[in-house]
Amino acid sequence: MDRNVLNPPHRLLMGPGPSNPDPRVTAALGLPMIGHLDPYFLEVMEATMDDLRRLFRTTNHHTIPMSGTGTSGLETIAVNLLEPGDEVIVGVIGYFGQRLAEICRRQGAVVREIEAPLGEVIDPDRIAKALDEKPATLVYLVHAETSTGAAQPLEDIGKIVRAHDALLAVDCVTSLGGMPLEVDGWLIDAAGSCSQKCIGAPPGSGPITVGPRAMAKVAARKTKPHSWYFDLQLLFKYWGEGGGGSRAFHHTAPVANIYAFREALRLIHAEGLEARWERHRAAHERFAAGLARLGLELFTPAAHRLPMLNVITIPDGVDDATVRKRLLNELNIEISGGFGPLAGKTWRVGLMGANAAAEPIDRLLAGLGEVLGT
Amino acid sequence: MDRNVLNPPHRLLMGPGPSNPDPRVTAALGLPMIGHLDPYFLEVMEATMDDLRRLFRTTNHHTIPMSGTGTSGLETIAVNLLEPGDEVIVGVIGYFGQRLAEICRRQGAVVREIEAPLGEVIDPDRIAKALDEKPATLVYLVHAETSTGAAQPLEDIGKIVRAHDALLAVDCVTSLGGMPLEVDGWLIDAAGSCSQKCIGAPPGSGPITVGPRAMAKVAARKTKPHSWYFDLQLLFKYWGEGGGGSRAFHHTAPVANIYAFREALRLIHAEGLEARWERHRAAHERFAAGLARLGLELFTPAAHRLPMLNVITIPDGVDDATVRKRLLNELNIEISGGFGPLAGKTWRVGLMGANAAAEPIDRLLAGLGEVLGT
Numbered sequence: 062m063d064r065n066v067l068n069p070p071h072r073l074l075m076g077p078g079p080s081n082p083d084p085r086v087t088a089a090l091g092l093p094m095i096g097h098l099d100p101y102f103l104e105v106m107e108a109t110m111d112d113l114r115r116l117f118r119t120t121n122h123h124t125i126p127m128s129g130t131g132t133s134g135l136e137t138i139a140v141n142l143l144e145p146g147d148e149v150i151v152g153v154i155g156y157f158g159q160r161l162a163e164i165c166r167r168q169g170a171v172v173r174e175i176e177a178p179l180g181e182v183i184d185p186d187r188i189a190k191a192l193d194e195k196p197a198t199l200v201y202l203v204h205a206e207t208s209t210g211a212a213q214p215l216e217d218i219g220k221i222v223r224a225h226d227a228l229l230a231v232d233c234v235t236s237l238g239g240m241p242l243e244v245d246g247w248l249i250d251a252a253g254s255c256s257q258k259c260i261g262a263p264p265g266s267g268p269i270t271v272g273p274r275a276m277a278k279v280a281a282r283k284t285k286p287h288s289w290y291f292d293l294q295l296l297f298k299y300w301g302e303g304g305g306g307s308r309a310f311h312h313t314a315p316v317a318n319i320y321a322f323r324e325a326l327r328l329i330h331a332e333g334l335e336a337r338w339e340r341h342r343a344a345h346e347r348f349a350a351g352l353a354r355l356g357l358e359l360f361t362p363a364a365h366r367l368p369m370l371n372v373i374t375i376p377d378g379v380d381d382a383t384v385r386k387r388l389l390n391e392l393n394i395e396i397s398g399g400f401g402p403l404a405g406k407t408w409r410v411g412l413m414g415a416n417a418a419a420e421p422i423d424r425l426l427a428g429l430g431e432v433l434g435t
Numbered sequence: 436m437d438r439n440v441l442n443p444p445h446r447l448l449m450g451p452g453p454s455n456p457d458p459r460v461t462a463a464l465g466l467p468m469i470g471h472l473d474p475y476f477l478e479v480m481e482a483t484m485d486d487l488r489r490l491f492r493t494t495n496h497h498t499i500p501m502s503g504t505g506t507s508g509l510e511t512i513a514v515n516l517l518e519p520g521d522e523v524i525v526g527v528i529g530y531f532g533q534r535l536a537e538i539c540r541r542q543g544a545v546v547r548e549i550e551a552p553l554g555e556v557i558d559p560d561r562i563a564k565a566l567d568e569k570p571a572t573l574v575y576l577v578h579a580e581t582s583t584g585a586a587q588p589l590e591d592i593g594k595i596v597r598a599h600d601a602l603l604a605v606d607c608v609t610s611l612g613g614m615p616l617e618v619d620g621w622l623i624d625a626a627g628s629c630s631q632k633c634i635g636a637p638p639g640s641g642p643i644t645v646g647p648r649a650m651a652k653v654a655a656r657k658t659k660p661h662s663w664y665f666d667l668q669l670l671f672k673y674w675g676e677g678g679g680g681s682r683a684f685h686h687t688a689p690v691a692n693i694y695a696f697r698e699a700l701r702l703i704h705a706e707g708l709e710a711r712w713e714r715h716r717a718a719h720e721r722f723a724a725g726l727a728r729l730g731l732e733l734f735t736p737a738a739h740r741l742p743m744l745n746v747i748t749i750p751d752g753v754d755d756a757t758v759r760k761r762l763l764n765e766l767n768i769e770i771s772g773g774f775g776p777l778a779g780k781t782w783r784v785g786l787m788g789a790n791a792a793a794e795p796i797d798r799l800l801a802g803l804g805e806v807l808g809t
């Protein structure tokens with residue numbers, strides 16, 4: 062490229078995120094810059110919190126976009142809910158579960174991992190058993206494992222965790238906005254997602270929600286969190302402890318990102334959250350049917366396939382990198398390779414946000430057919 | 436506001452940041468979204484690193500915008516350079532020094548603070564003496580203290596710190612791009628800034644540079660950093676360990692923020708860094724002369740006043756909040772109140788990036804004259 066002039070290509074983003082934002086979301090990035098303590102911006106923050114609560118299906122006051130990417134929100138949950146020596150049970154059904162375990166270990170917590178084979182999910186009974194054997198402060202699970210395409214059922218786990226007086230936290234980076242997630246209904250105490258997948262905003266915001274049981278643990282900490290930037294008690298001096306009131310400086314909020322994030326939330330609720338879930342489900346059906354016509358198979362067992370993240374088994378004799386490069390360079394379509402042990406054996410296709418729709422799916426299917434010669 | 440439609444006011448941002456971005460920077464936010472591992476984006480990353488090195492005046496390979504605000508970069512330095520039990524000397528000449536000390540304490544480090552009265556700076560001899568009394572791993576100083584308007588001289592400190600086999604880190608959040616800072620020339624081992632002040636990009640990037648002596652300490656750590664998100668060794672598997680090569684996923688980079696940040700860097704180097712420093716200096720002169728005409732005085736002693744952050748003593752009988760509210764609501768001009776012990780007694784005026792220029796300064800001076808009735 063001419064290094065002096067930015068001129069990015071127009072890609073159809075069918076990988077695991079970012080997805081292509083709606084043009085109205087992109088336009089919001091360019092709205093007039095204002096101060097992070099401007100009275101108008103405080104209203105934007107309040108409206109963002111309200112709409113984010115509706116997206117998480119929660120009444121939790123402590124619901125904000127963190128000033129970082131999705132990973133920063135997941136780390137914020139661990140940083141605040143765990144103290145050195147605390148026991149935590151982490152569900153590991155792929156790379157993103159391993160990452161959660163490592164993030165928890167960095168806080169000095171004692172991590173017990175419950176694993177499932179790639180593509181599979183964890184039976185709630187195993188969590189009950191682990192909590193019976195030894196209490197834990199926290200159970201931290203991945204809802205939608207982006208490396209395997211598996212959806213971890215959560216509906217029944219909250220009751221188990223609460224009966225054992227533990228907290229339940231969830232990584233819903235890939236699921237939020239694209240499939241059912243009920244933070245209050247499923248007794249989830251904390252959840253973290255990202256902005257650039259099913260929400261359809263640019264990367265750079267880490268939406269989290271933290272419920273009253275989790276905030277009670279935060280208030281009862283004997284030690285300060287290892288992070289100042291991610292300290293929830295300090296953050297909510299800026300975001301407000303309910304009902305407006307004074308706002309203390311913590312850090313300078315990423316104003317443009319919050320404009321875009323807020324506009325993406327507006328579009329989600331204008332569509333209707335349940336309609337959006339259904340759109341992602343229908344997109345998956347359309348894509349899966351198209352894959353079958355091409356003779357391609359999904360890696361993840363049908364019983365717990367994610368709608369928005371499709372892991373495809375690469376047929377024998379087909380070279381992973383060649384296909385992805387041709388899609389990108391000849392057709393401007395991005396899909397992603399496999400992760401970890403699935404690298405070279407699978408592709409990962411995202412049907413997220415605006416791209417969970419017939420036109421982008423048909424364009425990708427046509428492209429795959431062309432490149433594979435089928 | 437109508438909570439469904441974003442319609443922010445057009446403010447002249449003369450507080451301590453964000454400043455108003457150049458329209459070309461704002462436009463860059465809206466360029467086509469691409470993947471964070473797209474070959475084109477990898478080129479953008481390389482170009483951003485190159486231009487950021489020129490801004491920091493360094494050859495340090497490890498020079499990137501962190502995926503968070505300026506505070507995240509300052510925390511990244513502490514997280515990676517400090518292990519539990521390490522001794523660190525922090526220069527405290529105002530609120531932002533106190534904050535650095537707290538960030539270091541969160542890492543389990545033993546913090547020794549060297550303080551100066553508000554408005555004053557630290558004599559390098561005091562740092563030499565503190566290092567003579569007891570060795571330290573790190574000396575962490577604030578270059579431009581945004582709460583008092585004071586510029587900490589740094590030229591002579593690097594030699595002292597290096598002679599004591601310690602590392603020197605600098606918070607240059609407010610100074611970078613607006614006044615001389617020579618990372619290599621002044622023997623600074625690590626520095627962190629922000630995007631939204633003199634660089635003139637939106638908030639949401641935390642530019643840092645980390646030199647080879649500091650990276651050697653990182654490589655020699657006996658413990659892992661308390662943060663996974665801020666772990667430099669993991670981050671540079673994505674940003675690249677020199678000379679391209681493979682890129683491993685760490686987190687999804689904030690693509691739009693990096694577009695804007697990269698465009699802001701381009702504009703800085705097109706202007707010329709030294710010309711930009713001179714522009715900020717001249718802006719301060721113009722503003723100070725205008726203040727004198729209004730009968731207003733600067734709080735900070737002339738010997739070490741920052742050019743881009745002017746702390747004004749509020750005259751007796753003038754109400755802080757009333758003046759700021761009238762400027763904002765009637766004239767759409769943002770200035771900031773004082774911080775901590777200077778709240779109610781001072782205003783803080785930023786002359787940063789595009790706003791270090793005659794037209795915005797004259798508009799603010801006219802507004803101040805109108806509101807104060809002078």
